[in-house]
Amino acid sequence: MxxxxxxxxxxxxxxxxxxxxxxxxxxxxxxxxxxxxxxxxxxxxxxxxxxxxxxxxxxxxxxxxxxxxxxxxxxxxxxxxxxxxxxxxxxxxxxxxxxxxxxxxxxxxxxxxxxxxxxxxxxxxxxxxxxxxxxxxxxxxxxxxxxxxxxxxxxxxxxxxxxxxxxxxxxxxxxxxFPEQPPLDLLEHDNLYSLFKSKVTRKIPFSPKTGQLTATAAQPGAILLAADGRTASTIQVRVDIRFDPASSQSPTPRILHVLSKVVAVTFFSAAGINHLPNQGQWSKMEGLNGRGVYRKTIALPDFTVKDDVGWQRNTHAQARRASQHAHAEREGSTLGSELLTAPCYFTKSLNVPIELPVAKKAFLPTFHSCITSRVYVLSLGIVESSGVTTTTIWLDVPLQVAVESLPxxxxxxxxxxxxxxxxxxxxxxxx
Structure with missing residues (x-):
């Protein structure tokens, strides 16, 4: 000019x-x-x-x-x-x-x-x-x-x-x-997410096993941002927990609290992306073919589990009958034979509230464009105590962020x- x-x-x-x-x-x-x-x-x-x-x-x-x-x-x-x-x-x-x-x-x-x-x-x-x-x-x-x-x-x-x-x-x-999308159809090679995980429990380190604890998360509904991005809805994530005791004398563990953090994952590429980068093994190709990924983690408040959320006792016979209709024993297929000697197992369910700190960070919706994408992973750490030690089971859950349409x-x-x-x-x- x-x-x-x-x-x-x-x-x-x-x-x-x-x-x-x-x-x-x-x-x-x-x-x-x-x-x-x-x-x-x-x-x-x-x-x-x-x-x-x-x-x-x-x-x-x-x-x-x-x-x-x-x-x-x-x-x-x-x-x-x-x-x-x-x-x-x-x-x-x-x-x-x-x-x-x-x-x-x-x-x-x-x-x-x-x-x-x-x-x-x-x-x-x-x-x-x-x-x-x-x-x-x-x-x-x-x-x-x-x-x-x-x-x-x-x-x-x-x-x-x-x-x-x-x-x-x-x-x-x-x-x-951005309207809410259906839940992801996750496959074994989708290594960004993990909805199911098990850990052996012990009273003290290197002591005999007291059992095996398994946590399974359900994909939650989308968090809905206001059209200006300044407010967002609160959602709940259901986590089902199962304890298979090593023997009938094994005490049930105490679920103390659930740690929460959200990971914003940004994918970017020098050329058109021909698939959804959050599904598959993008990280193995990072730096190749002009591709990159950037992760940033935001801690969320812990969720304290109330003592009145007790364990429900179930028998293996009940589970076998239920599996004929709903495959309820699918998660039990990974259990060692030594953990099946007890006549029963225990379950409980938690509803973990999740609220994004939109007053401190600008959360973008989940989106996929030709050369860049943004997705979110909700990492939940279920902390349990079986004695003097505590262990944490981490689950990585798809977290969708949508944006409302103005009336x-x-x-x-x-x-x-x-x-x-x-x-x-x-x-x-x-x-």
């Missing part, structure tokens, strides 16, 4: 903390003022959405930029002065209006995908990442940005190119609506066309 030339973007009702969501309007005007007469070709006002990743390889650094959203505001011909000359010291106001879409166009994701669900995820708008006022748990190697950009193009050069003579941009924060959001079928938006805002041309 030349000296004395000014190009400013004003967004109605905007502030650095304002959050836009699906179907939100982004409207305002661009002001142009020059210190001398300037001949130009045309103006262009766009709403861009871009993802940038950086993968540090052993030989080189791979940087990728993916423009997943590009909306252009058409400016009617009658608005422009004739001839196209911006007069010195005169202000020109160009109105604009965009609507944050709910989905991207099909050509946004044009790389190979292992199955259709991958592309369906990639055609959802990702949230802004790396630009929130609070820590959003993302690395410098993965960024998602939305911005309104205004440009003034000059007269074509001899080689046919249009030089940019003035340019300005304004970043906005976007948190699209006032405009249905896609009713969104105004760009032409209608122009007519609404351009009541009188400035020329």
């Amino acid at each position: 030349g000296y004395g030339n000014k190009l400013k973007i004003h967004i109605d009702g905007h502030s650095s903390t304002k959050v836009y969501t699906s179907s939100s309007r982004v409207a305002g005007n661009v002001t142009v003022c020059t210190s001398k007469d300037v001949t130009y070709n045309h103006f262009q006002i766009d709403l861009f959405g871009t993802t940038e990743t950086r993968v540090d390889g052993s030989v080189s650094v791979m940087t990728t930029t993916h423009v997943f959203l590009e909306l252009e505001m058409p400016i009617p011909e009658p608005w422009h002065p004739n001839p196209r000359v911006l007069k010195a010291n005169r202000s020109y106001n160009i109105p604009f209006e965009f609507v944050i879409p709910s989905h991207l166009t099909l050509d946004t994701c044009n790389h190979d995908a292992d199955y259709r669900a991958v592309q369906e995820h990639h055609l959802r708008l990702p949230p802004s990442m790396g630009h929130w006022q609070m820590d959003d748990l993302s690395p410098d190697m993965a960024r998602v940005e939305y911005r309104v950009q205004a440009r003034v193009f000059g007269i074509r050069d001899v080689d046919g190119t249009l030089p940019t003579i003035m340019e300005a941009s304004q970043r906005i924060l976007v948190l699209p609506s 006032s959001a405009i249905p896609e079928s009713e969104l105004p066309t760009f032409e209608a938006a122009v007519e609404d805002r351009l009541q009188s041309p400035h020329h």
Whole structure:
């Protein structure tokens, strides 16, 4: 931009903390003022959405930029002065209006995908990442940005190119609506998660076994963020615990409390990701094929188990009868034969409350885009005491974070066309 030339973007009702969501309007005007007469070709006002990743390889650094959203505001011909000359010291106001879409166009994701669900995820708008006022748990190697950009193009050069003579941009924060997805269908090689684990119990270290403790977690429903991300729902995670005593004299252990922490996992790649990176063995390929992963852990409050949550006694005969219908003995298949000498086993269930500290951290929704993804793992540590020693069983549970849809959001079928938006805002041309 030349000296004395000014190009400013004003967004109605905007502030650095304002959050836009699906179907939100982004409207305002661009002001142009020059210190001398300037001949130009045309103006262009766009709403861009871009993802940038950086993968540090052993030989080189791979940087990728993916423009997943590009909306252009058409400016009617009658608005422009004739001839196209911006007069010195005169202000020109160009109105604009965009609507944050709910989905991207099909050509946004044009790389190979292992199955259709991958592309369906990639055609959802990702949230802004790396630009929130609070820590959003993302690395410098993965960024998602939305911005309104205004440009003034000059007269074509001899080689046919249009030089940019003035340019300005304004970043906005976007948190699209994300509906709750079905629970993950986990397989053995999905090493990010562990819903089932067993440990041998002892009164003191190296003493004879008193039994085996098994914990199993159910995938919880999604935590629902408000449309501005500032509040979130509280969920409960069900944990079923089973104790198989080594003998009829073995005492039941005492479940003291449950430790909780949430791990934000950000995957990023230099090329299109053809599968869901949280399922499979992404970590084994880290650094290869331009891939990376970043983890950040946030501790959550401990959950104290009340003494009145007692053990329920069950007989193996009851379990065998139940297994004919519901395979209730499936977890017992890993038990050693020495633990089956007792005539019974014991069970209890816990409902562990989980609340994200949204006042301290900016939690993004669970999402998968072409070159970056964000998922969460809820690590639960079940602490038990069988005597003077304590042991902890750690489970890693998929934790989904969704974003509510605003009741006032405009249905896609009713969104105004760009032409209608122009007519609404351009009541009188400035020329």
